[in-house]
Amino acid sequence: MNPFGIFVCILWGTVALFSVLSFVTVVHNNRRNLKRAQAVVIGKNVSPSGRTSTARSSDAKTDYIILFSIGGVTRSLFAGQALYTDLQVGDHGTLSYRDGRVVGFTRAA
Structure with missing residues (x-):
């Protein structure tokens, strides 16, 4: 197994693979743009x-x-x-x- 591991997540009946390396890359990029x-x-x-989806002013x-x-x-x-x-x-x-x-x-x- 690689040192970063792969996680499997069941979400609404579908399987999604998430790599720790991908998550670390996203966090690093967010910090880099700061x-x-x-x-x-x-x-x-x-x-x-103007982001309201209804016509009510409230x-x-x-x-x-x-x-x-x-x-x-x-x-x-x-x-x-x-x-x-x-x-x-x-x-x-x-x-x-x-x-x-x-x-x-x-x-x-």
Whole structure:
């Protein structure tokens, strides 16, 4: 047997093979695409995402967008509601982001 092993999973009546090596590769690629930079929060916006599947306004989804200045370049990134609420204009620190979405922000001391 190879050192990475092969796992068999029964899912809804079908058999799927998963290799540990494949999983490790996916995790590694996700970490590799993560970018970090010194940034300053310069603005915040909220907008309806248009991802609702019904016509009721109570079902409308919201996109939380934070504008950052990264090395003198303005970049808008999507964020979760908690991070959006926590960050204020003027905050500066280390920004972690991937694929147009904020992963984390650590304020400078």
